Amino acid sequence: MAATADGNKSYFDPLVLARLSNLYLKARWVVEGMMSGIHRSRSKGFSVEFEEHREYSPGDEIRRIDWKALGKFDRYFIKETEDETNLRATLILDGSASMDYGSNGVTKFEYASILTASLAYLILKQQDAAGVATFSDKIDAFVPPRAKRGYVFEILRALEAHRPAGETNAGKILQEIAGKMHRRGLVILVSDLLDDTENVLNGLRLFRFSGHDVIVFHVMDTAEIDLPFDGNILFEDLELPDLRVTADPQTIREVYRGVVNEFIDHVRKECHAAMIDYQLVSTATPLDRALVSYLGWRA
Amino acid sequence: MSLFFLNPLYLFGLMAASLPVIIHLLNRRRIRRIRFPAVKFILLSQKRISRTKRLRHWLLLALRTAAIVVLVLLLARPIFQTGAGLFASGGPSSVALVLDNSLSMTWSRDGEGFKQAKDAAARLFASLGAGDRAALIPTNTGSKDPIRLKREKDVLLRDLEGVKIADGSADFGAALARAYDVLREPASGKEIWVVTDAALTDWDRFSLAALKQYDPAVPVKVIKVATKETPPNAAIREIRLRGQDVNVGLPTEIQAVITNFGATEIKDLVVQLRVDDQPKEQKLVALAPRGETEANFQFVLARPGSHTAAVTLKKDRLAGSTSEYFTLQAEDKIKVLVVDGDPQTSLVSSETFFLTRALNPEGGGASPFVPTVVIPEGFATAPLDSYQAVVLCNVPAIPDSALPRLKEFVRRGGGLLVFVGDRVQAEDYNRKLYDTSPSILPARLKDKRLVSASALEKIERIDLKHPALAAFSDPILADSLKSTRVAGYYRIDAAGAAPVVALGNGDALAVEKKFGTGRVVLVATAADRDWSDLPVKTAYLPLVQSLVSYLQGGKKGALETGVAVGEAKKFYLPAAYVGKNLKIVRPDQREREVALAADGDKAAAAFAENDFAGIYRVSAPLAPDAPAALAPVYPVNPPFLESRLDAISDAELAARLRPARATIVPVEEIAKGGSRSDLALPLLLVLILTLVSEGWLAQRFYG
Structure with a gap:
């Protein structure tokens, strides 16, 4: 690991990761970087047993608290052994054309891919099943x-x-994937959710009805959130080229932000109602935070 | 009520007001294309943009545009004025007020024009604010005192009260130059006000651009006191002498040329002549529209010397200079001593019969010449100082006793005319009059030549450039003289001098010479019919009279119309007067003195304070050795065209004031009063308010 000059931050910087050509390297870099921060002693053979972490809850033994993890994340984590886990995780990555957008050097798809790979690497590393x-x-x-x-x-x-290509049809796709999954497990959807919102939510609810746990990583580009453009702009939709509109971002920015926030709030609220773990990540968010969200769920 | 700008060039900056709109339009045209995943959110946002939001956008655009407009207007310094814009409450002003007090103001508005002009000026002065300053500049002033801007209203009003109408034309070039000079010092709100009747004569010769120094940034406001309905308008263009002489005891004829400047006929115009303050004669004339007529007068002067006179026009409501002053210099009759060298018992046969008839044709007192005939013995004792000229006719020899007196007579300015004849002893003449040094006679008498009747000589050449023969420019007289046949004459040797009259064979018939201050003419033939038929020719009388007049100094009397008001009168005296002073009494009875300075071989002086029309009296100190040929009076008249009341058009007046920004207002506007306000402060407040509003709204809308 060559990330020493600026500390562990570079492990999770999406821009740095995007420059690596190998997705395995990216995933490993992220996960190992994060894990070394959590308990660096593990790589020195402190224990031959596989370890995983979950968040501390009342009743856990104080001695099992990982104090280094506390120093890094300001949260309490408990070390657990392999026999304590038994998970089947299915990672669903949105690869539609709308994901092929990035305003700060990293497209949503690149970010989502690394995130998905990192999650898969982490899950497999924890001896869980990942697909x-x-x-x-x-x-x-x-x-x-x-x-x-x-x-x-x-x-x-x-x-x-x-x-990334094609139009999103998340609602239908989620139903199809639900049909392929025969055992209960964890479903992680990594998507920008730019589809008919109700269809997507219905698809996610279907996983819940089937007994799956669901985590949604809602990937958004910062420009999608803030609309930071100036001047008159002809906006062309990535998925529907015929959908285009001319607008002055300065004029509509305030309202646009309101619309986006309403959308996010609506999704978040519906996910919460369906006991779906919702996590909004922008492409500027360091990837370890997204992984921590997962670890938080896993705990 | 009007709005004007002190710095109008800044108004070009208003074009900048279109910048926000142009930028807005350019931005609209310069559309970027972006592929974006969340277009549906943008569509939704646009739908939600309310009408109020759009209005806010336009409001901001309007505020930005307004800010630029207000800033530009502020820089251009707008002044709002009601009425003609008196300079009250308009911020500190520095005003040079040029008041037209030329003669034409006398007749503007039926005689009320000058009063209205002064009232307008008084109103302007009265409206001076605390920080205002003004200067009063009359167009016609004899004063050379420097003029400066004053704050004291009472002083300005007192100065104004003292301004009177002058008899001369208005020199707006000089007045405006003084105004710009007064305003040369750094000051704010500079303006020039001109109160005038806009007389075409005065403004026609003015051009601001021709001034050496002017400031086109200083606005010029003209308050016009022009005559609305032109009254009968006439003036005397010229007084001229009819006939040649002004002599005592002889009829003097003068002619007054009168011009009608108006477009209507003037009937029953009384033209009166006064000489030495006494009415002499008056005529009744009619003047066609824009036409001219003459009025002729004849009178007799009883004494020699200077006489004052005036021709006056009399008619109700007549506008224009009514009097034209002139002087007459009357000469006494010319006394001529005629010496008859061949007296006969029959007058007709005498040598001088034709000559005396030529000098005094009627034999009475109607001729300017008074010939006295004497025989040679009488010539020897005659008192020559009593005569202006001596004519020798066929005198055999010059009496020895008369010779010194004759020489002295000519040397001191007397005239000598010599006719020869069969009795003349050429040797005596040559010895006494030619061989002396200096010689008196213009030529040596050589031999007597008598020709037969079949070979008579003719006069061929006449020197028309000679002052004594100028009358022979008339072809009738010249032909008459050339028709003379000469049977006898003396060949003369003029030693190269050009003959005044010569025969066809080239022999000189008359030659002239200056001796001392006098002159001598030698005619190489007889004065009677013995040697030629000249005495019976038409040309004889004018020839004799012209020669005698010329020889006695050419003093014929004169009519002088003097100088125009404002012009300088020049005096020339003998050099002995250098360093002495001339005393001049003006028509207002004020005395002035002017020093005589050397000017070549003379003493010269120029008197410039001819500010009034009328008769000016001049006197010089006594200098016995060099008698001053100085007329004791001279006339000064208003400029003829100053009487013309035609006004210049507003457009032409504005053109003559270019490149300054000229505003022309009728005097009634001043009478209405008004006020003027500088809009700088209100505009500054509007600008601040606009900028604050724009900033606040922009922050609120988009911040």
């Missing part, structure tokens, strides 16, 4: 969850093979 599905208006790739060693490369191959 992945990519989709746009159809399921482009589906790698079912497995916990075997080296499975991560199959997942990463599926991710690397995908190029």
Whole structure:
């Protein structure tokens, strides 16, 4: 790991990660970087047992608290052994054309890919089963969850093979994927959710009805949130080229932000109602924070 | 009520007011294309943009545009005025007020024009604010005192009260130059006000651009006191002498040329002549529209010397200079001593019969010449100082006793005319009059030549440039003289001098010479019919009279119309007067003195304070050795065209004041009063308010 000059921050900087060509390296870099921050002693053979972390809850033994993790994340984590976990995680990556947008050097898809790969790497590293599905208006790739060693490369191959294109049809896709999953587990959706919101939520609710736990990583570009442009601009939709509009961002910015916030709030609120873990991440957000969200859920 | 700008050039900056709109339009045209995933949110946002929001956008654009407009207007210094814009409450002003007090103001508005002009000026002065200053500059003033801006209203009003109408034309060039000079010092709110009747004569010769120094940034306001309905308008263009002489005891004829400047006929115009303050004669004339007529007068002067006179026009409501002053210098009759060298018992046969008839044709007192005939013996004792000229006619020899007196007579300015004849002893003449040094006679008498009747000589050449023969420019007289046939004459040797009259064979018939201050003319033939038929020719009388007049100094009397008001009168005296002073009494009875300075071989002086029309009296100190040929009076008249009441048009007046910004207002506008306000402070407040509003709204809308 070559991230020493500016500390661990560079492990998670999306811009730095985007420059790495190998998705495995990216995922490993993120996860190892994060894990080394949590308990660096593990790599020195302190314990041969696999360890995972979960968030501290009342009743846990004080001695099992990982104090270094506390120093890094300002949260209490408990070290657990392998036999304490048994998870099948399916990572669903939105690969539609709308994900092929990035205003700060990293597209949403690149960010989402790294995030997905990192999650898969982490899950597999924790001896859990991980699989992945990519989709746009159809399921482009589906790698079912497995916990075997080296499975991560199959997942990463599926991710690397995908190029963002096509119109999102998340509602239908989620139903299809739900049909493929026979055992309950964890479903992680990484998407910009730019589809018919109710269809997406209905798809997510379907996972919940099937007994799955669901985490949604809502990936947004900062420009989508803030609309920082000046001058008169002809906006063309990435998925629907015929959808275009001329607007002065300065004039509509305030209202636009309101609309976006309403959308986010609505999704967040519906997810909460359906007991779906919702996490909004912008492409400027360091990836470890997203992973921490996962760890928080896992705890 | 009007709005004007002190710095109008800044108004070009108003074009900058379009900048926000142009920028807005350019921005609209310069559309960037961006591929964006969340277009649906933008669409939704646009739908939610309320009408109020759009209005806010336009409000900001309007505020920005307004800020630029207000800033530009502020820099251009707008002044709002009601009425003609008196300079009250308009901020500190520095005003030079030029008041036209030329003669034409006398007749503007039926005689009320000058009063209205002064009233207008008084109103302007009275409206002076605490920080205002003003200067009063009359167009016609004899004063050379420096003029300066004053704050004291009472002083300005007192100065104004003292301004009277002058008899001369208005020199707006000089007045405006003084105004710019007064305003040369740093001051704010500079303006020039001109109160005038806008007489075409005065303004026609003015051009601001021709001034050496002027400031086009100083606005000029003209208050016009022009005559609305032109009354009968006439003036005397010229007084001239009819006939040649002004002699005592002889009829003097003068002619007054009268011009009608108006477009209506003037009937029953009385033209009166006064000489030495006494009415002499009056005529009744009619003047066609824009026409001219003459009035002729004849009178007799009883004494020699200077006489004052005036021709006056009399008619109700007549506008224009009514009097034209002139002087007459009357000469006494010319006394001529005629010496008859061949007296006969029959007058007709005498040598001088034709000559005396030529000098005094009627034999009475109607001729300017008074010939006295004497025989040579009488010539020897005659008192020559009593005569202006001596004519020798066929006198055999010059009496020895008379010779010194004759020489002295000519040397001191007397005239000598010599006719020869069969009795003349050429040797005596040559010895006494030619061979002396200096010689009196213009030529040596050589031999007597008598020709036969079949070979008579003719007069061929006449020197028309000679002052004594100027009358022979008339072809009738010249032909008459050339028709003379000469049977006998003396060949003369003029030693190269050009003959005044010569025969066809080239022999000189008359030659002239200056001797001392006098002159001598030698005619190489007889004065009677013995040697030629000249005495019976038409040309004889004018020839004799012209020669005698010329020889006695050419003093014929004169009519002088003097100088125009404001012009300088020049005097020339003998050099002995250098360093002495001339005393001049003006028509207002004020005395002035002017020093005589050397000017070549003379003493010269120029008197410039001819400010009034009328008769000026001049006297010089006594200098016995050099008698001053100085007329004791001279006339000064208003400029003829100053009587013309035609007014210049507003457009032409404005053109003559270019490149200054000229405003022309009728005097009634001043009478109405008014006020003037500098809008700088209100505009500054509006600008601040606009900028604050824009900033606050922009922050609120988009911040």
